[in-house]
Amino acid sequence: MNLKRSLPNILITGTPGVGKSTISKKLADRTKFTWRDVSKLAEEYNCLDEYDPEYQCPFLNEDKLLDIMEGMMAKGGNVVDYHGCEFFPERWFDGVFVIRTNNTMLYDRLAVRGYTGKKLDDNVQCEIFETILEEAQSSYKPEIVVQLQNETEEQLLNNVQSIVDWIERWKEENI
Numbered sequence: 001m002n003l004k005r006s007l008p009n010i011l012i013t014g015t016p017g018v019g020k021s022t023i024s025k026k027l028a029d030r031t032k033f034t035w036r037d038v039s040k041l042a043e044e045y046n047c048l049d050e051y052d053p054e055y056q057c058p059f060l061n062e063d064k065l066l067d068i069m070e071g072m073m074a075k076g077g078n079v080v081d082y083h084g085c086e087f088f089p090e091r092w093f094d095g096v097f098v099i100r101t102n103n104t105m106l107y108d109r110l111a112v113r114g115y116t117g118k119k120l121d122d123n124v125q126c127e128i129f130e131t132i133l134e135e136a137q138s139s140y141k142p143e144i145v146v147q148l149q150n151e152t153e154e155q156l157l158n159n160v161q162s163i164v165d166w167i168e169r170w171k172e173e174n175i
């Protein structure tokens with residue numbers, strides 16, 4: 001915990017397609033926290049380097065992005081949304097929520113998004129092998145890492161509510 005923050009910073013992470021943006025947007029609407037879509041920030045602040053043909057996406061200039069985000073994170077009240085979590089400074093986050101979706105449902109969501117071939121297979125395997133969960137567990141203290149299953153509309157509402165409740169508890173304990 002960082003004593004200078006009056007509100008917590010939340011990280012919403014997980015494989016592409018698990019529902020991070022959907023949850024982050026609803027959470028930001030409910031809490032008035034600021035939604036930081038890291039992929040969009042990277043584009044907006046020119047942190048994308050040349051295109052990686054193997055993974056069909058541009059390389060991220062992590063150092064430049066972290067420098068830009070540092071000031072945004074200082075006061076707390078951020079919902080940071082990204083499909084990776086190990087390159088952020090550990091001190092930035094009070095709660096890390098790893099969103100999970102079963103493989104067949106994730107496959108369908110990514111296919112609808114237009115993913116095909118290696119990109120589609122790699123992302124589904126990322127979920128099967130729990131890559132992001134392991135990344136989160138090795139990068140942050142276990143007590144701040146929470147897994148949330150996100151497959152149905154009911155789970156979506158419950159997940160948003162449980163993060164809202166988590167924020168309220170953080171405020172009671174830290175303010």
Ligand SMILES: Nc1ncnc2c1ncn2[C@@H]1O[C@H](COP(=O)(O)OP(=O)(O)O)[C@@H](O)[C@H]1O
Binds near residue numbers: 109150
């Ligand atoms: N709990 C859910 N139930 C049904 N569909 C969902 C749920 N959460 C997300 N989705 C859908 O799955 C797709 C991927 O969600 P998105 O939030 O864009 O994922 P991410 O930001 O992790 O890539 C979207 O079409 C979204 O509407």
